[in-house]
Amino acid sequence: MTIEQCSEYLPGGWTEVIEQDEVLLDIFGEHEYDLEQEAVPPFLFQDLRGGNLERLRPVFALYGKPGLDMFQGLLEIDDASRDTAEIQLPNGQTAYAAYFYVRFSGEDRQAAIDAARIYIRAINRIFVEELDEEAPLDEESRIEFLTGQDGREFEEKVYQAWAHGEIGADVPDVDILEWCRDLPYREGFEDIKMMSEALYHISCSYHLSYYLRWHMLETEQENPFRGYFKLWKMGLNIHFPKRDQVVLVGQ
Numbered sequence: 001m002t003i004e005q006c007s008e009y010l011p012g013g014w015t016e017v018i019e020q021d022e023v024l025l026d027i028f029g030e031h032e033y034d035l036e037q038e039a040v041p042p043f044l045f046q047d048l049r050g051g052n053l054e055r056l057r058p059v060f061a062l063y064g065k066p067g068l069d070m071f072q073g074l075l076e077i078d079d080a081s082r083d084t085a086e087i088q089l090p091n092g093q094t095a096y097a098a099y100f101y102v103r104f105s106g107e108d109r110q111a112a113i114d115a116a117r118i119y120i121r122a123i124n125r126i127f128v129e130e131l132d133e134e135a136p137l138d139e140e141s142r143i144e145f146l147t148g149q150d151g152r153e154f155e156e157k158v159y160q161a162w163a164h165g166e167i168g169a170d171v172p173d174v175d176i177l178e179w180c181r182d183l184p185y186r187e188g189f190e191d192i193k194m195m196s197e198a199l200y201h202i203s204c205s206y207h208l209s210y211y212l213r214w215h216m217l218e219t220e221q222e223n224p225f226r227g228y229f230k231l232w233k234m235g236l237n238i239h240f241p242k243r244d245q246v247v248l249v250g251q
Contacts, residue, residue: 009039044198066215080233104235104250119227136172138244147250189216
């Protein structure tokens with residue numbers, strides 16, 4: 001594709017920034033997806049790892065403080081995953097990891113517990129205040145950590161149960177993503193929807209995606225993914241196998 005073709009689908013302000021930056025020009029020029037459906041390369045942020053994310057600052061600056069706050073979140077992700085970014089190939093060359101992720105260091109577990117409780121309270125708040133349902137989680141739940149083989153086996157068990165539709169009746173429904181998807185963008189911020197796939201592909205996580213663009217959405221609710229983001233930056237996945245049980249798995 002050429003930047004001229006891309007510009008048919010991108011906001012004018014974005015095109016002006018891209019045309020003035022050789023790296024962005026190459027990334028968008030090589031984009032081979034259906035531009036009408038996906039005008040932004042799905043691995044845009046991966047292509048800018050290693051110090052090049054700053055090239056996007058002018059794009060986010062078009063949206064004032066909410067845009068720059070979103071950009072700051074991207075910088076935090078890049079910084080937190082810096083030591084997992086590079087992969088040494090058998091031929092001696094260096095490549096970048098397909099997704100952003102953080103290794104769990106095992107330090108400051110109390111901070112992880114505090115972040116988990118922030119996330120639990122946020123989930124309960126959405127269910128009670130927005131969905132008019134009972135809070136699905138016990139805010140005094142016991143929290144346990146799993147790492148290494150134990151963590152991998154636990155997550156495989158969770159995945160298999162989900163894949164085969166065998167999730168137990170005692171597993172609480174904590175999904176707030178459906179509610180998030182119904183939230184419209186604030187007036188003037190609708191363009192950010194074009195980055196949806198790129199935001200998801202940061203870490204194959206809609207939770208992370210909604211954390212980043214929260215202030216662009218039409219809602220007065222406090223960002224419910226703040227605790228999730230803190231855990232992600234520590235290299236932890238969070239699971240709720242029971243109403244009163246939380247499992248944090250270190251990557």
